[in-house]
Amino acid sequence: MNRVSCPDCDLIIELPALRDGQRAFCPRCNHLLTHRAHRALERSAAFAMAALIFLILSNLYPFLSFEASGREQVMTLLQSAQELYKTGSQVLSFFVLAFIIIFPGLILISQLLVLMPIVLKKRPVIGCRLWARFIFTLGPWSMAEVFILGVLASLTKIASMATIVLGLSFWAYVAFSLCFLIAVTRLDRYQFWRIILPFPSPQATSGQTAATQGLAHCHICTLTSPEHLNHCPRCGATLHYRTPQSLQRTLACLITAVVLYLPANVLPITHTDQFGNNTDSTIIGSAIMMWHHGSYPVSLIIFIASILIPLAKLLGLFWLCWSVNRPNSPLPRQRTSLYRITEFVGRWSMVDVFVVAILVALVQLGGILSIRPGPAALAFSGVVIITMFAAESFDPRLIWDKIEESSRD
Template sequence: MSKETTNEARDLKSNSHYSTACGECDVLIFAQTIEAGEHIRCPRCDHHISALGDEPVQGPIATSIAALFMMFASLSFPYLSFSASGNTASMTFSETIRTLLSFGYDQLALLLFITLVVLPIGFLVIVLYLHTCLLLGVKGVAVGMMLKIVRESKPWLMVDVFLIGVLVALVKVMGMADVEFGLSFWAFCLFTGLFIKTMILFDSHWLWHQFYGECRIYHLPNAQTADEADLVLCHKCGQLNPKENARCDRCLGDISVRFKDSLQRVWALLFASVVLYIPANVLPIMDTSLLGVRDPSTILGGVVLLWQLESYPVAIVIFVASVCVPIAKMLAMAWLAYSVHYVDDYNPHKQIKLYRITEFIGRWSMIDVFVVAILAALIHIDGLVAVYPGPAAVSFAAVVIMTMVAASSFDPRLIWDKTSNRKDVVA
């Protein structure tokens, strides 16, 4: 049964022994050893620090092996088949990438290859390697580098977004032809479930401790945040270091009191996103050819068409993911960047929730790009019907990427810096 270690940590407050700090609000976290079935959350902002499953070693090994088998199965068989007027076309998972290359959309093809093949397989291999090392009791090679790679790549693992994109594409196609699911489709569904389970079971905080030992413990009776204690948190491994350090004593990674030029990067990326969002909505994102007659459609045009065809759920999904989410994310990031600099009386708890929502939803805007890639690979019967990707797909993908990078460039600890002395927001 799971235990809430946060309550135990609060009971130990009189000891004032700290081993790490919250990466989102900078509050010091009490020194504690996490066991199977336990989890640690920040007492001030409720940020997730660590969560360990009941089988911390065997569980990730089992799910990562199963996920790898399902991944290779999804690449080996037909994915979907499309039949219209006696003509049949089929596609494999890899054809979504090859089709984009054949139409000259190399950037989109590379994006799909990295986010759907390279990074997911790399993540699973790293998880399997690290936990196998623990099971066998061996030290392992380049463990620190692997843990850093996993941390940086997690936001770009988009297999779940792609699966939703497939379902949206199917709803679009079913109105014009018959669609059959291949073995690879079902394998990919299983792969997605197993992959998500592996991500849940993977705990980098615990793994750093297993391979590199516990973090250095500080006795700080008069400090509540790392900044007040003249310490700097290493976001890569969780070690607290003296402020004068340029590199972490534990993992040798670069460290700084706050992300360097955080707000400047956010504003620059947001400005570029706004500029690119214009062609993303004005230019066609998809071009449908029916009996030789071409019909280009924009994002909003596609939403209107789906609504007219009474595909209301799909129209709503596309509208929310491709129109509402990018705009909302840009506005939210602009507000966060503005408020930490010019506003003094905001509620940091509400601000941090806004930041987390913004960071979480950004990747889901990629659904429309995946839908275009799937339809272009699936619907291609010469002389009858074909779908081609449009130039807006590149601009829209760039908007999604830039807003995601803007969110990762924003240092959420800036939200709390102005309020560190207020009693209503201190743990």
């Protein structure tokens, strides 16, 4: 039996040996502790290799081409970031480049560096644990599938004005994001670290929290170790009973996000110049316009991803922070699930920023028709990124600490 601590409620659980295809959940908060898949590391390495090849291919050919009024504009994947840079939106251009190419690329390289020696039964590479940490630290910041949704939304948006051709690189990028998704989801954090750096099970009593026994859960490699060590003996990450200043940091991020949420919705997200006529559109304005044009799916995607999700995430996290400090707050299991949802959905809000990046790169036909990013694009990406930090700073174990405290009193 291996003992593990639950990252969401800190309970020590005795984990039986799992067979292929089996999953283990925390009995208290229902967190998925681990799932064991058949030949997971080999398959993950194979898909990571395929994904890296497709990612390289997707940078070599035209991504999309746009033809209107007898003029054609061809866009490559890199240009989706480059054109933003040229229009003066350097920060936004860096975000797009990082989220769609650099971070997924770094994850794949790290994954191959760690997994290939295991698959080929060779000695591990130098800095193996650093590469392994990279995979899990950068994971939430890689947004390949969100970008694909952004491409589809922007195509529907401009399909009525021009002829659009999907280039070879577009299909390579779709293949990359599918392989990438499989490579990453095959890699179960607990099973992965157990194989690459085996460590004995901690001396702990199951059914009690790790913190009451002087132990801390490592958020990177899942090992439970004595907190006084300060650093995880397996992966080197800093050890804490609870995320330091969790509520203060979460609230600071949330307040910043609220401040940015206003300009993100009031100011224009794009400026369109058509035959000398300038039109500005806001996020809500473009969702309404798409609805009037009959593009209901795109209008709904923009409304849900850009308006509903950020707002629900802000309100949800504010409520979680408030409920944590209240005695006898009910529904800890449901509140933990709400936290997991806010953590999962946040990155999907980037879809509108990717739509802007694609439109700016693609629709550049001089005086006939051209699109530039508006100030709301940067403010909105700020909202998405800061609320992601807010969700990362919130420690769901605080929900359960209060319940334990109340039950002791």
